[in-house]
Amino acid sequence: MIILIICTLSPRLNVPPLIIWSQIANDTGRCPMLPFQVLRSLELQQSLISRLKNIGIESISDLAISVPQDLFEHCGITDERSALDLVMRAKKALTESGTLAKDFSTADNLLERRRNLLKCSTGSSRLNSFLKGGIETQAMTEIAGEYGGGKTQLCYTLCVTATLPLNKGGLNGNVIFVDTENTFRSERVHQIAENRGINPDKILQKVFVCKVLNAGHLEMVAQQLGKSIEEYDAKLVIVDSIISLHRAEFTGRETLAERQKRLNIMLNKLLRLAEVHNVAVVVTNQVQSQPDNFFADASGLPKVTGGNILGHASTYRILLRKAGRHRIAIMLDSPYHAYDQTKFMINEKGVYDIEEPRGYRNSEPEW
Numbered sequence: 001m002i003i004l005i006i007c008t009l010s011p012r013l014n015v016p017p018l019i020i021w022s023q024i025a026n027d028t029g030r031c032p033m034l035p036f037q038v039l040r041s042l043e044l045q046q047s048l049i050s051r052l053k054n055i056g057i058e059s060i061s062d063l064a065i066s067v068p069q070d071l072f073e074h075c076g077i078t079d080e081r082s083a084l085d086l087v088m089r090a091k092k093a094l095t096e097s098g099t100l101a102k103d104f105s106t107a108d109n110l111l112e113r114r115r116n117l118l119k120c121s122t123g124s125s126r127l128n129s130f131l132k133g134g135i136e137t138q139a140m141t142e143i144a145g146e147y148g149g150g151k152t153q154l155c156y157t158l159c160v161t162a163t164l165p166l167n168k169g170g171l172n173g174n175v176i177f178v179d180t181e182n183t184f185r186s187e188r189v190h191q192i193a194e195n196r197g198i199n200p201d202k203i204l205q206k207v208f209v210c211k212v213l214n215a216g217h218l219e220m221v222a223q224q225l226g227k228s229i230e231e232y233d234a235k236l237v238i239v240d241s242i243i244s245l246h247r248a249e250f251t252g253r254e255t256l257a258e259r260q261k262r263l264n265i266m267l268n269k270l271l272r273l274a275e276v277h278n279v280a281v282v283v284t285n286q287v288q289s290q291p292d293n294f295f296a297d298a299s300g301l302p303k304v305t306g307g308n309i310l311g312h313a314s315t316y317r318i319l320l321r322k323a324g325r326h327r328i329a330i331m332l333d334s335p336y337h338a339y340d341q342t343k344f345m346i347n348e349k350g351v352y353d354i355e356e357p358r359g360y361r362n363s364e365p366e367w
């Protein structure tokens with residue numbers, strides 16, 4: 001008997017099946033880039049190419065991960081069926097060029113492919129073990145937590161570690177940092193790199209920061225992110241934070257459905273980009289303030305904002321909690337990690353292992 005498992009990324013109709021990155025990373029961990037012009041190789045009319053570019057679809061990989069309904073609504077395509085055909089043509093072109101896996105792969109093939117995932121060190125060997133190696137490419141990792149919980153500090157540390165070579169726990173690539181809260185501080189990234197003995201000036205040149213002003217701007221940046229990932233040779237995309245702007249702008253109950261719909265489109269886009277470009281996507285999120293645990297869920301943990309939309313989109317959901325000078329990371333949701341927690345601290349090196357008492361031997365290697 002053959003068991004078929006069909007994975008989809010979105011509850012929306014007409015979304016193509018999960019696209020799997022099939023290119024085995026070479027020794028630099030980098031996969032070949034697709035030139036922007038290749039849309040032409042699908043032999044599309046120039047006017048259609050222009051309309052696609054107007055909504056941020058610049059390459060075949062952008063087209064392969066787009067939502068047919070969006071093409072139908074915004075590109076003058078006559079019906080949804082034709083829009084779906086167009087997306088499937090792009091996907092077929094990538095499959096034929098060997099960039100994507102075929103629609104159906106055996107589970108052991110998928111396991112083999114997962115062995116080629118890249119994992120980025122968090123700066124703490126314990127946190128890395130907790131994550132089974134680090135922050136993964138081809139996935140969206142959500143870091144949730146209260147104010148001051150260490151979300152941004154973890155992102156800063158990842159800015160430093162992601163640029164390191166693969167054998168030092170890095171992704172050997174650049175970083176895109178989308179800052180929606182105006183909290184990005186180059187000085188802090190500089191300090192973390194310097195205290196880890198890494199040339200800070202070189203690191204700062206590898207971090208591309210985008211200051212986002214409002215929810216519409218963030219959606220536009222997400223829409224064009226495929227092009228930015230190629231242009232800046234990024235292996236890590238950070239959005240700090242993912243829903244604060246939408247929360248601030250869509251306040252009344254009557255706007256909730258619209259907010260969730262727009263968030264859903266953006267999150268799906270981020271997840272698909274992670275897969276197609278073999279990059280790690282990290283998004284931060286808040287928890288609801290809870291003066292008397294009113295907002296805590298049944299487990300007693302604070303409730304993460306964003307509702308089911310964000311919960312379903314994130315591959316991994318990690319909650320950070322303050323515990324005196326330390327931080328506790330809790331794995332709230334994962335397709336393969338058991339519910340677990342670990343401790344770390346934040347110091348001048350960013351995220352770091354807690355200093356253990358004398359005589360304690362930690363066998364885990366440090367990057």
Ligand SMILES: Nc1ncnc2c1ncn2[C@@H]1O[C@H](COP(=O)(O)OP(=O)(O)O)[C@@H](O)[C@H]1O
Nearest residue numbers: 145146147148149150151152153154346347348
């Ligand atoms: N240079 C530093 N050295 C040590 N700890 C720091 C430093 N900068 C910030 N921190 C710690 O990080 C905390 C802020 O964490 P942050 O990641 O910015 O919070 P959030 O979860 O709201 O993004 C501060 O309260 C402080 O404990």
Ligand SMILES: [Mg+2]
Nearest residue numbers: 151152181183
């Ligand atoms: Mg922050």
